[in-house]
Amino acid sequence: MAVKESEKVFEQEGQNFNSMVPGSTAKKLRTCIIWQFIRFVAINIKMIIVVSKSH
Amino acid sequence: MARLVVLGGGVSGHTTATFAAKWLGSGHEVVVVTPNAKWNWIPSNIWVGVGQMTKENVTFDLAPVYAKAGINYKQAKAVSINPEGSESSGKPFVSIEYTEAGKEGVTENIEYDYLVNATGPKLNFGATPGLGEGSQLGEHTVSVCTADHAVHASHELFKCIEKMKKGERQKFLIGTGHGMCTCQGAAFEYIFNIEHELNKAGVRDMADLQWISNEAALGDFGMGSLHMSAMGYVVNSRIFTESLFTERNVKWIIGAHVNRVESKKVHYELLDGSYGEESFDFAMLIPPFAGVGIKAYSKDGSDITDTVFAPNGFMKVDANYAAGDYANWKASDWPSTYQNPKYGNLFAAGIAFAPPHPISKPRVTPNGTPITPTPPRTGMPSGIIGKAVAHSICDLITKGENAPLHHASMAHMGAACVASTGKGFADGTAAAMTVYPVVPDFDKYPGTGRDTDYTFGEIGLAGHWIKHILHHLFIWKAKLKFGWTLIPE
Numbered sequence: 051m052a053v054k055e056s057e058k059v060f061e062q063e064g065q066n067f068n069s070m071v072p073g074s075t076a077k078k079l080r081t082c083i084i085w086q087f088i089r090f091v092a093i094n095i096k097m098i099i100v101v102s103k104s105h
Numbered sequence: 106m107a108r109l110v111v112l113g114g115g116v117s118g119h120t121t122a123t124f125a126a127k128w129l130g131s132g133h134e135v136v137v138v139t140p141n142a143k144w145n146w147i148p149s150n151i152w153v154g155v156g157q158m159t160k161e162n163v164t165f166d167l168a169p170v171y172a173k174a175g176i177n178y179k180q181a182k183a184v185s186i187n188p189e190g191s192e193s194s195g196k197p198f199v200s201i202e203y204t205e206a207g208k209e210g211v212t213e214n215i216e217y218d219y220l221v222n223a224t225g226p227k228l229n230f231g232a233t234p235g236l237g238e239g240s241q242l243g244e245h246t247v248s249v250c251t252a253d254h255a256v257h258a259s260h261e262l263f264k265c266i267e268k269m270k271k272g273e274r275q276k277f278l279i280g281t282g283h284g285m286c287t288c289q290g291a292a293f294e295y296i297f298n299i300e301h302e303l304n305k306a307g308v309r310d311m312a313d314l315q316w317i318s319n320e321a322a323l324g325d326f327g328m329g330s331l332h333m334s335a336m337g338y339v340v341n342s343r344i345f346t347e348s349l350f351t352e353r354n355v356k357w358i359i360g361a362h363v364n365r366v367e368s369k370k371v372h373y374e375l376l377d378g379s380y381g382e383e384s385f386d387f388a389m390l391i392p393p394f395a396g397v398g399i400k401a402y403s404k405d406g407s408d409i410t411d412t413v414f415a416p417n418g419f420m421k422v423d424a425n426y427a428a429g430d431y432a433n434w435k436a437s438d439w440p441s442t443y444q445n446p447k448y449g450n451l452f453a454a455g456i457a458f459a460p461p462h463p464i465s466k467p468r469v470t471p472n473g474t475p476i477t478p479t480p481p482r483t484g485m486p487s488g489i490i491g492k493a494v495a496h497s498i499c500d501l502i503t504k505g506e507n508a509p510l511h512h513a514s515m516a517h518m519g520a521a522c523v524a525s526t527g528k529g530f531a532d533g534t535a536a537a538m539t540v541y542p543v544v545p546d547f548d549k550y551p552g553t554g555r556d557t558d559y560t561f562g563e564i565g566l567a568g569h570w571i572k573h574i575l576h577h578l579f580i581w582k583a584k585l586k587f588g589w590t591l592i593p594e
Contacts, residue, residue: 059351065356065357066347066351068347069344069347069350070347070348070351071348071351071352072348072352077352080564080565080566081531081534081566086565086566086567086570089563089567090567090570090571093537093563094571096539096559096561097537097539097571100519100521100539100540100559101485101519101521101593102593103519103559104489104519104520104541105492105593105594
């Protein structure tokens with residue numbers, strides 16, 4: 051059975067074995083222009099709220 | 106006419122001086138004393154350090170900006186403060202030494218009504234043998250702390266890339282160069298920007314990337330880590346950070362005090378008291394910070410430096426410096442007005458104020474070596490503090506010395522942080538985070554110490570766009586261009 055690309059980084063005896071890694075969909079969404087435009091708007095709104103609470 | 110003197114022209118000092126000049130108008134004088142001729146948007150030094158920006162992209166000349174603002178600009182460094190004046194004059198003054206070309210070494214005393222210490226830090230490379238001498242970077246490692254350092258770092262990086270293209274494997278060691286460092290975020294950004302550039306150059310498989318830091322756990326960032334809301338979970342930043350290190354195949358050494366640097370090798374001590382060494386071909390290690398070493402003298406000329414400044418050289422303000430052990434630490438220990446407790450016309454802003462204690466839990470090795478990240482005071486908190494101090498001083502000048510002071514405690518302040526993990530319009534990414542408050546308040550927010558409605562993080566291209574837009578916005582603001590006051594700190 052083929053090992054998924056995102057899971058090849060784990061080392062059974064290594065320091066990263068208990069880490070969480072993103073799957074292929076999560077990684078593609080990170081640079082998906084349409085999805086990231088939506089996130090751009092959402093993150094900006096969140097940041098503006100935090101900035102306004104801090105002044 | 107009152108005179109406000111601001112020491113330092115970085116994020117905090119520049120914010121203080123420019124707002125004070127705007128609010129006070131021509132009826133009062135604002136003087137800026139800074140040894141630098143240029144303003145530097147330091148967060149973008151990361152991109153200079155990987156060759157994606159030039160020094161000119163992240164700096165600009167201060168003189169024309171201050172001329173436009175009506176600010177009296179002196180390219181000089183502060184040497185000492187006489188907050189009580191001298192025996193011949195009761196007027197307090199600061200002694201400066203010019204660094205401007207043609208006037209190097211010339212000294213001057215500048216009297217003041219109010220003084221803001223916003224010098225930022227001394228980059229204390231000399232604290233670690235081999236990392237450098239005093240505030241000068243040594244020969245074994247590179248740095249991204251200044252624009253010039255970053256230019257040098259990019260040249261060294263390209264040499265490594267050329268070697269890898271010829272089949273020579275290279276090891277990159279990035280992190281902190283001492284057990285008491287802050288600014289882990291800058292090193293975090295740099296290691297992932299290097300990884301991104303190595304991928305673009307097609308040599309990632311020829312590189313070993315190794316992180317080394319004084320954090321007890323990945324994702325501490327000098328803030329004792331943070332819990333953030335993400336994907337319906339409340340998750341600790343350690344999980345988030347370990348995930349990224351694993352995904353990008355970066356190994357990590359944590360809880361490390363680098364105690365010696367030599368050619369292509371560092372020596373370190375870990376929290377468990379063990380010792381180790383790590384080889385490298387390219388290393389960028391953040392130095393610890395200290396105050397810039399300004400002295401203070403009383404009216405009769407006796408040294409009162411320890412009254413005005415903490416032992417680390419940062420200026421004492423309205424913080425609780427007697428909080429004692431970690432179990433006793435409170436959010437209320439943190440200063441809110443940044444006024445010196447003894448001299449009411451002295452303030453400190455940004456990195457220059459002495460924090461009451463770290464935010465991260467302090468740790469000591471069995472050998473007695475402290476390994477604790479010191480608290481971050483850069484970026485948004487520096488700007489907000491600078492503006493609050495400017496507001497207070499303007500009120501004191503225009504409304505009288507009993508005017509209430511403005512408050513900007515890091516325990517009541519959030520921060521928006523965007524950490525680049527690779528530059529590119531379509532393939533760049535950054536970790537976009539907000540944290541509220543910066544200093545956790547476990548009385549107000551039992552459990553995590555922070556409000557998870559306003560503490561979140563995610564990684565993606567949107568974060569990169571935001572970081573790039575912020576680069577242009579903050580340089581626009583610092584140049585005092587149209588609408589600059591509308592851009593928040």
